[in-house]
Amino acid sequence: MYTIGEFSRITNITVKALRVYHDKGLLTPSFIDESTNYRYYANREIEFAHVISTLKAMQFSLVEIKDVLNNINDDADLMSVLADKQAKIIQDISSLNNVSSAIDFILTKEKEAKKIMTNTNEVTLKQLPNIEVITQTWQGQYSDTGKAIGKLYRTAGRHVTGTVFNLYFDSEYKEIATLESCLPVKSIVSNKLRGKDSSIVFKKLPGGHYYTLLHVGPYEDIGVSYAKIFQHIKACGHTPTTPSREVYIKGPGMLFKGNPAKYITEIQIPFSDLLP
Amino acid sequence: MYTIGEFSRITNITVKALRVYHDKGLLTPSFIDESTNYRYYANREIEFAHVISTLKAMQFSLVEIKDVLNNINDDADLMSVLADKQAKIIQDISSLNNVSSAIDFILTKEKEAKKIMTNTNEVTLKQLPNIEVITQTWQGQYSDTGKAIGKLYRTAGRHVTGTVFNLYFDSEYKEIATLESCLPVKSIVSNKLRGKDSSIVFKKLPGGHYYTLLHVGPYEDIGVSYAKIFQHIKACGHTPTTPSREVYIKGPGMLFKGNPAKYITEIQIPFSDLLP
DNA sequence: GATTGACTCTCCCCTTAGGGGAGGCCTTAT
DNA sequence: ATAAGGCCTCCCCTAAGGGGAGAGTCAATC
Structure with missing residues (x-):
């Protein structure tokens, strides 16, 4: 016979926990002094304590453990209980994996942004690849882009392959611009669109040569960068055409408004060789 | 301005939860009617609510979320918080994976036992392979095997490769037998033994030809099976030698005493061709 | 026999992130 | 004006104990 303290040391279960197990009828000491209420445990209980610890390590709740202890005699039953528990654990693992991926996505994006920040921000002539996107065309101000993008993201789900951008069809500044928000996706998404909201369209955007310039800072200042890139294009003897792109x-x-001074936008402008 | 009910529908957060967020200072409605205490939310709060939901989905506690909301302005800080959280999630995943493996181990063993049960239980002549084990030699009764095995399992950890068995060195029945408990392991375990408790020994057991018989039922009845196998060996003109093995x-x-009527023990007895 | 220190008892509060419900006040539609 | 539904606060409940208070108990020492 052991006192609760001795038994606690033997089983590596705290005294508090042992009292809880007693209260809940999981592990009843084999003798209780009726005058003092002292609990005394026998050797036999050590084995039970071990079972409880093991089940707890397997994520069983105390209620479940009690159930197992009282109602399971047959091996087959025990195995089915274990299999159920394992299924639940595997499900938990999968959902945690999803969370981890989501965080990864954010971290990766941030790293890329950091890398880009350290690059020069000079006007560059780039060959853009063909790209598959879902798009939504609308009219309004740049600041409404968020609304269109939300819908695109929900449609694409986990098939997003790149960074969102807008196409601008106006060659000069307009208060209410016509633009098309684009989100690069896997081509498989085109199947998901059948019969859905027809304002979202799957497209293959052709690539080609574009003049590009990184604009670092709040969107309100983007005029400066536009001036810079237009000037450069003209100096090269080319003529800007449309649609131009703004890659955000x-x-x-996804979480915060962030610091506008660190926003990064890539302006991409197509051109023709002809003089205007 | 939205009432709490409208805001709840917009954000998909229950009214109860919104009130808790208010109490804890996570999301304060932009206007509170001082005479009625009615909460009114503005559009601005929708964004915050979304941030809170997102962080909750990422396993942040409310305290952590409040901390993030109040104290994090810099992107770099946010990324480090996310990275920390991800590390913790990955750790959780790994520990869940361990639990799942442990359950797997039990389920697999049970399935094997079931398969064996359906086989015949006749005396068979088998070629046993060489095998690497850790062993502990001791004297006592069969029923003390558990004690020795516990130690072996703890030593081997995840490098266990097979089922535990005892070697018997006495050729006749003795109250206090001399026996050696063996646990098949990967040879890598031999490294872990250096400088440790020297009663545990790493060995390569040679295989060879053995007469074997499955005993199904409680250990007390094993005498019957021994009689059967000895009789068979004699009938074949061979002489039993030692050490014999009992594979449990x-x-x-690991969890329960189980049903002794379903215990399965394989008796393995080596022999010589000479008559005694 | 008495004291003392270590042990044990029960009881109460606290933790997460809200859910359920009671009782009462407020708003809005008919 | 009335009724329905919305909103308020307050209280209890969850799982698995941890922390601590106040009181009683055990065993050894003086």
């Missing part, structure tokens, strides 16, 4: 490499994030 | 394919499990 880093903007108000 | 299924016994009192």
